[in-house]
Amino acid sequence: MEFGVTAEDEAFRGEVRRWLAEHLGGARDRRGWERTLGAGGWIGIGWGVEGYGNRAVGLGRQVVWAEEYARARAPARSGHIGEKLLAPTLIAHGSEEQRNRFLPPIASGDxxxxxxxxxxxxxxxxxxxxxxxxxxxxGYRISGQKIWTSLAHEADWCFVLARTEAGSRRHRGLSFLLVPMDQPGRIEVRPIRQMTGTSEFNEVFFDGAHARVEHLVGGEGNGWQVAMSLLGFERGVSTLAQQVGFAQELAQVVEAAVATGAADDPVVRDLLVRQWAELRTMRWNALRTLGSSADRGAPSVAKLMWGRWHQRLGELAMRVRGAGAAVGPTDWSAETPYELDALQHLFLFSRADTVYGGSDEIQRTIIAERVLGLPREAKG
Known part of the structure; x- marks a missing residue:
């Protein structure tokens, strides 16, 4: 399938730009911004169904919205896990009662x-x-520990993959549960401070946390199938928006290279052009596979491409800055131990790009086994 944006989709772009221009100035806190998006009908436009407080639009308009949102440098989303991951999973595997209970408050940003x-x-x-x-x-009493849980410190709910069959191993005996986070004494969230100084990720400890029986999705023991279906929704239109952000970062690196004189070095110029060309290739690859379920390896290929690309961009950002890239703030009396500029943050945060969201090794295994049909790796 070859995907393209139509003239009608491009006309929709004007509506998106006007709405963002009118509302971005009032964006204060992340949760408030989610409610603003919900009131505008912009949450859940890719669900493919209406009637849950959202409006359904075609794939082309989803692409336009995602790209313009990134291009406008709108706030990072707090609700994307519910909107992009859980909601499509409930539409595919949940009961009507679950959809009626959980989709409207996701669509409203509440x-x-x-x-x-x-x-x-x-x-x-x-x-x-x-x-x-x-x-x-x-219901169920949940005990255990989760880690690298994005935005757990802000979340109202958590979808948890847990073992409901005693003595089960590997993919068997797992269930997919919807768990309220407001359970003092039963759920503890500990932010993980990263080397960037920020704490988007968390450890979450469950000590007898309760999940109601009607909040089991897909049936007991079917958690692996539900979880794998959810991961299939993880990439898609959002990849194109991510690439807009990458292009903005690349422009910053080019600007730094010109300012420091590093762009006069033919090797650096070659590296900058290579980054630009590879980013264009990623875009065309994303457009080629968007909306197609035939290419089972597309998400893994995309992850391999952008993860290492982004790391190389961070490395290049430090190279063009020279020794100044290692210099921190001059005001050491500040409450925070250090504050990074945009390119320093890019370099440090991108070190994890080949690990989180599925490591490069796992992506290569998926491609080998599920696409190329190579023998499965022997388990010890």
Whole structure:
């Protein structure tokens, strides 16, 4: 499938730009911005269904919205996990009662979600999770630890992959549960301070946390299938918006190279052109595969491409800045130990790009086994 934006989609771009221009000035806090987006009908436009407080638009207009949102440098989303991951999963696997309960507050920006997948001993190897959920009369009691949980400190709910069958191993005996985060004494969230100085990720400890029986999605023991379906929604239109952000970062690196004189070096110029060409290739690859379910390896290929590309961009940002790239703030009396500028943050944060969201090794394994049909790796 070859995807393209139509003239009608381009006309829609004007509406998007006008709305963002009118409302971005009033964006103060992240949760308030989510509610502003919800009131404008911009949350859930890619769900493909109406009637849950959202408006459904075609793929071309989803692309336009995502790209213009990134181009306008609008605030980072707090609600994307609920909108982009959980909602499509409930539409595919949830009951009508679950959809009626959870989709409207996602669409309005009133409830935020986090993802309870990775664990200290089961990051990329998701089938190795050990968090337990024991069935009781009115639901499940959950005990265990999750890690690298994005925005858990802001979330109202968490969808948790837990082991509901005692003694089960690997993909068997897992269930997908919807868990309220407001359970003092039963759920503890500990922010993880990164080397960038920020704390988007968290550790989450469950000590007998409760999930209601009607908040089991897809049936007991079917958690692996639901979880894999959810991960299939993780990439798509959002990849194109991400590439707009990458282009803005690349422009900053080019500007720095010109300012420092590094652009006079033919090797640096070659590296800058290579980054530009590879970014264009990523865009055309994303457009080529968008909306097609035939290419099962497309998400893994895309992740491999952008993860290492982004790391190289961060490395190049430090190279063009020279020794000044290592200089911190001059006001050491500030409350924060240091504050990074945009290119320093790019370099440090991008070190994790080949790990989070599925490590490069895992992506290569998926391509080898599921696309190329190579023999599966022997498990010890």
């Amino acid at each position: 409830e935020l979600w986090c993802q309870g997948y990775s664990e200290p001993g089961a990051g990329s190897d998701l089938a190795g999770i050990r968090t337990q959920a024991v069935r009781e009369a009115d």
